[in-house]
Amino acid sequence: MTTTPPGTAAVNTLLAVRRARDMIDRCYAEPVDLDRIAREAGYSRYHLVRAFRAAYGETPGRFLTRRRVERAQDLLRSVNVTVTEVCHLVGFSSLGSFSSLFTELVGMSPSEFQRSAHENAPPPIPGCYVLMWSAPMTTNAARRSPGQKPDAPTD
Amino acid sequence: MITKMGVASVFVNDYEEAKAFFVDKLGFELRSDVQMENGFRWLTVGPPSSPAFQLALTVPGPPMHDEETAASIRALMAKGALSAGAWNTDDCRKTYEEYAARGVEFLQEPAERPYGVEAVFRDNSGNWYSLNELNDQAFDQRAMAEAFESGTSE
Numbered sequence: 001m002t003t004t005p006p007g008t009a010a011v012n013t014l015l016a017v018r019r020a021r022d023m024i025d026r027c028y029a030e031p032v033d034l035d036r037i038a039r040e041a042g043y044s045r046y047h048l049v050r051a052f053r054a055a056y057g058e059t060p061g062r063f064l065t066r067r068r069v070e071r072a073q074d075l076l077r078s079v080n081v082t083v084t085e086v087c088h089l090v091g092f093s094s095l096g097s098f099s100s101l102f103t104e105l106v107g108m109s110p111s112e113f114q115r116s117a118h119e120n121a122p123p124p125i126p127g128c129y130v131l132m133w134s135a136p137m138t139t140n141a142a143r144r145s146p147g148q149k150p151d152a153p154t155d
Numbered sequence: 156m157i158t159k160m161g162v163a164s165v166f167v168n169d170y171e172e173a174k175a176f177f178v179d180k181l182g183f184e185l186r187s188d189v190q191m192e193n194g195f196r197w198l199t200v201g202p203p204s205s206p207a208f209q210l211a212l213t214v215p216g217p218p219m220h221d222e223e224t225a226a227s228i229r230a231l232m233a234k235g236a237l238s239a240g241a242w243n244t245d246d247c248r249k250t251y252e253e254y255a256a257r258g259v260e261f262l263q264e265p266a267e268r269p270y271g272v273e274a275v276f277r278d279n280s281g282n283w284y285s286l287n288e289l290n291d292q293a294f295d296q297r298a299m300a301e302a303f304e305s306g307t308s309e
Contacts, residue, residue, distance in 0.1 A: 007226040014233035018281065022235065025262045055234055078269060078302065 016041040017052045028067045029091040076114040083110045164211040165239035167280040173212045176279040180257045232281045241285035247272040269302030
């Protein structure tokens with residue numbers, strides 16, 4: 001018998017799925033598959049999907065898709081880049097699946113969204129600027145050693 | 156009339172770990188660390204540039220919370236659902252480099268936003284905060300409405 005306070009197991013599960021969720025938020029622009037997400041939590045794929053859905057109300061895959069589409073909306077709204085560039089910047093490899101998932105979640109296609117966003121005002125930020133700034137995301141991920149947990153104790 | 160924010164409050168997992176994070180990693184000053192008779196610990200920190208502001212760090216539990224309430228708060232912290240707001244900085248990218256080098260966990264690297272440059276990080280209890288370098292139009296309501304409302308309506 002251990003003397004851990006009540007609810008410790010539940011809290012530990014939540015900490016594990018949060019590691020997975022934070023990894024998605026950090027690395028959505030990279031090729032992220034379920035194996036990598038589950039590894040971040042230290043769970044099997046099956047256990048991760050169940051625990052993640054119990055905590056956040058959707059599967060990790062769905063959360064990743066929503067994060068990518070939300071980032072795509074932000075870029076389409078504020079940056080002068082093409083839909084194809086946005087598709088790759090937020091981590092989709094196929095323009096077809098990007099367009100259909102975007103349309104499903106937003107209610108209009110990426111190009112329709114971009115047109116309507118730019119009706120009132122031109123995008124404030126030149127695309128080249130964002131393309132330059134999107135680079136550090138990858139270098140930062142590469143800097144982190146493979147086995148290192150991002151929210152392991154930092155001391 | 157209220158003039159400004161004096162104390163904001165955030166729940167933390169552990170007093171010593173939280174104090175170390177805010178002082179050692181973020182460079183905050185310790186403002187107060189007092190243990191009251193009933194066991195309540197008044198631990199506050201703040202950025203050197205805001206000497207009149209205190210962030211109170213509180214571990215959920217007695218005497219303020221019953222065990223069920225404390226467990227609920229701990230669960231929300233563990234999920235990463237809680238935030239205590241946004242910090243301002245004169246240089247988001249420089250501050251990001253400093254903090255990341257000290258091991259602060261960032262969810263989002265500095266990025267251009269309509270209101271300035273913004274990064275997002277967590278403290279070591281799981282609370283998330285924005286780190287903002289605000290620009291000239293951050294408080295321009297019309298500019299913000301144009302930046303955020305366009306594209307969302309027909």
